[in-house]
Amino acid sequence: MTAFISIGIYLLNGLIGFQDFKERSISAWIVPALLVSFAFMQYHYQGLLHFSEFLPLNLLYLGIILGSILVYAFLKFKKWTNPFDRLVGWGDVWIMLAFAFILETQTYIFFLTLSSCVSLLIALIMKMRKPNEQVQFPLAGMMSVIYLVLCVAGFIIGQQAVFTSIHEFINPVI
16 A cells, blocks of 8 residues: 555656646646645654654744745735745645655755755756746755655665655664
């Protein structure tokens, strides 16, 4: 059963990456399916107690990020506005929420930071190539691609097939 869900997670992340890079949007059904798959796998591998330890902290961190975006939008536009229609896509917000259900807190913070930096770098390169065009960040797609790379790396070093913690790479269990 978990093998099928793992394969589903890989396929969903691949589809998110493909859609976000190609179409700059993702299908509405993908993220809820990914979120449920992540929650099931985390519960299966770690149990409810571990799940309840990191999820509130991840949601708090996500709330701080989204609150910061809201304040930035207020300062930029000089009025209260919905930043998720103009600055950050809803797909990006939902994918950040989905990853909160599978990653431990330190890993979640590292993962969001890494994904954001890589997306900014890609956006900067795109802006340099076409300076007169508005550039959008492929954040959801980048998160999915980076997650797939981490899953493959974890599989290669003999850890779980579904990446949940950076500690698996720092302190692998032999």
